Amino acid sequence: MTICSSAFGKASAVESIRAVSQIYSPMSRWYSKSALATSTAKTAPYNGQKKHHKSDEFTSQRELFVNILNANATKRDAKQFLARFKLPGEKPTSLSSKSNQDQAAGRQNQHDHSQKLGVNLGGLYSPGRAIAEAPQFVRQEMAEQTMPKDVMSTALVCLRTPEKLEEDTLDGLALTLSQLVKLDMHIVVVIGDGRVNGNTAENNISLKLNVDRQARRLCEAIEKHNQAAARYVDGALEVDKKPNGEATNLRVAVPRLVLGPLRQSTITIVSSFAYTTIGELVTIKTADTMSTLTEYLSSNSKNASAVDSSDIEASEISVDRIIVLDEAGGIPSKARRDGAHVFINLRQEYSSILDELSEYASCNRVGPGHYPGRSTVYDRQQDNLRLLQRCLAKLSSASSAIIISPQEAAASSGFLRRPRGSETGAGTRRQKNPLIHNLLTNKPMISSSLPVARLPNTSAARSNGDSHLAWQAPTLVKRGMPLEIIPNPHRGNRWEESGWMSPRDGFTTLELDKDPRIDFPRLLHLIEDSFRKKLNVEHYLNRIKGKVAGVIVAGNYEGGAILTWEQPPGTSDPLRLVPYLDKFAVLQSSQGSSGVADILFQSMVRSCFPNGVCWRSRKDNPVNKWYFERASASWQIPESMWTMFWTGEGVVENGDRFEDYLGVCKTVIPSFYSKNQE
Incomplete structure (x- = not known):
């Protein structure tokens, strides 16, 4: 007996190169226009000098190509990314061509009329050729035409405590941001000091001088890699101050100070300071600055009179990404081997993760050298999560955010992995660039539904010298979708759920078509849309009657899973009931980067059946690659068209359990109509 437990590898090199060519071709055309626009711009960068040299272009291009290859974007990812570069629609038909079409139609009608009469009148009653082909001047009202607006995809970046970054780290971070610009991402960086000390004049001036120094450092680093350079914007924000000193509005x-450089692909740097109407300097919390800029940039009701450039007015701004660069790294998780949440569905997990971080922070304040008022790294991570909750609530559901340490973003660019100037030579395998990977795929670096055994072992990596894994893994955050699990698997512990329990008498009472918590018509549409087949509803309901363990519904029935308790053949013992994934469906419109499948699978294996579940799939099912990566093991069922998958440990060692799984997967009768029956 052979057990197949290996996951599918990466896509072939040829397919990866094709994806790169598809992605980068429109980029190169856009970037040449962007560079031309920048060279003819009226305004100059912050220090007026560009340090970008042609000798660095080859290295920069090479870095970008390698990072795109390492992102391993699929065809679907490339298609979604390239949709941002669609050409404007076809031009409306001109009046002259429309007039010619009308004349041709008139001549055809006359010819048809003479044919109906049955008499060949020749050209007696037809207009002369010269008259017919003579130009006619017709007065018609011109339809109002509007030029298509250019959409600027924008990323809002929050850089915390830049004074702690070494020069090499800052240089690598600048390279990564410049590569995002080459991929048509317009960037606004908010530098936050993280301290608001009473807003006294002395404190504000001291903090402002420090932020000014860090902004200049970042500008100088970016100008080495970005043709459009960077500009530090001061004085764009305004605030009102109450009599008690509280800043508001x-x-x-x-x-123009923000939108002007943004239009020219110049990386715009903004500090968390504002001025009152009388010129008083006020320190603003970084979260408030990020929230205000997010709301302003994503709003379509900008004051046109405040912007004196027609190019800017003709552009729509789409805030697609929120990036938080914090040395604390991603959000930690006690349930994952790498110690971090790789994906957070805010609508499902926001409150529970805040409670988890609060508990971590409380424990961290206890012990020698700690005191109750001490701020911990977990407090900062709570602040980061609240910041993203505020910002993503103002954006579309397609927008996402990522929390990553500056060291991780800089190291992934390759600058910290080899000496400056060395363009060839052997070395360790390059790390993926999380920011470029997120831009191209809108997915986390590691799937959140992967089993723990397939996650990278951070401690082992440290011992092998891979110091970049010492930083907390990046966390991708989306506004996401609600998740409903019927029945609720929670039974006391907030994080360690024991899952659904098998019925003592071997039968369940949940019925899909009668339970008021389930919208069965929509569930049926979801199944048929996902499988592209018609379901024999009567046969299916009869087959699962008394067996339904529960249902998982993601979003507005964008995805769903039906799980059952199946009786192995040859026994009626309730203790041998097998947890079985009967249906796993995602709407075709939601397949891809939305993460619906990962949310469903993660809930199934961690909340509903944490001790293991089995399912089967046809051997030619293209989804099997995804199943192979997430299953603990698989088995090709002999003399059948099925492959069996399962999660959990000890299935093979426990021979009876394996035989029960195999017996169920062999005997389940399909309920879909065949093509002939449809």
Whole structure:
């Protein structure tokens, strides 16, 4: 007996190169236009000098190509990414061509009329050729035409405590940001000091001087890699101040300072400081600055009179990414081997993760050298999560955010992995760039539904010298979708759920078509849309009657899973009931980067059946690659068209359990109509 437990590898090199060519071709055309626009711009960068040299272009291009290859984007990812570069629609038909079409139609009608009469009148009653082909001047009202607006995809970046970054780290981070610009991402960086000390004049000036120094450092680093350079914007934000000193009504008072450089692909740097109407300097919390800029940039009701450039007015801004660069790294998780959440569905997990971080912070304040008022790294991670909750709530569901340490973003660019100037030579395998990977795929670096055994072992990596894994893994955050599990698997512990329990008498009472918590018509549409087949509803309901363990519904029935308790053949013992994944469906419109499948699978294996579950799939099912990566093992059922998958440990060692799984997967009768029956 052979057990197949290996996951599918990466896509072939040829397919990866094709994906790169598809992605980068429109990029190169856009970037040449962007560079031309930048060279003819009226305004100059912050320090007026560009340090980008042609000798660095080859290295920069090579870095970008390698990072795109390492992202391993699929065809679906490339298609979704390239949709941002669609050409404007076809031009409307001109009046002259329309007039010619009308004349041709008139001549055809006359010819048809003479044919109906049955008499060949020749050209007696037809207009002369010269008259017919003579130009006619017809007065018609011109339809109002509007030029298609250019959409600027924008990333809002929060850089915390830049004064702690070494020069090499800052240089690598600048390279990564410049590569995002080459991939048509317009960037606004908010530098936050993280301290608001009473807003006294002395404190504000001291903090402002420090932020100014860090902004200049970042500008100089970016100008080495980005042709459009960077600009530090000061004085764009305005705030009102109450008599008690509290700042309120933060707003963008001078839009041109932010939108002007943004339009030219210049990386715009904004500090968390604002001025009152009388010129008083006020320190603003970084979260408030990020929230205000997110709301302003994503709003379509900009004040046109405040912007004196027609190019800017003709552009729509789409805030697609929120990036938080914090040395604390991603959000930690006690349930994962790498110690971090790789994906957070805010609508499902926001409150529970905040409670988890609060508990971590409380435990961290106890012990020698700690005191109750001490701020911990977990407090900062709570602040980061609250910041993303505020920002993503103002954006579309397609937008996402990522929390990553500056060291991780810089190291992944390759600058910290080899000496400057060395363009060839052997070395360790390059790390993926999380920011470029997220831009191309809108997915986390590691799937959140992968089993723990297939996650990278951080401690082992440290001992092998891979120091970049010492930083907390990046966390991808999306506004996400609600998740409903019927029945609720929670039974006390907030994080360690024991899952659904098998019925003592061997039968369940949950019925899909009668339970008021389940919208069965929509569930049926979801199944048929996902499988592209018609379901024999009567046969299916009869087959699973008394067996339904539960249902998982993601979003507005965008995805769903039906799980059952199946009786192995040859026994009626309730203790041998097998947890079985009967249906796993995702709407075709939601397949891809939305993460619906990962959310469903993660809930199934961690909340509903944490001790293991089995399922089967046809051997030619293209989804099997995804199943192979997430299953503990698989088995090709002999003399059948099925492959059996399962999760959990000890299935093979426990021979009876394996035989029960195999017996169920062999005997389950399909309920879909065949093509002939449809």
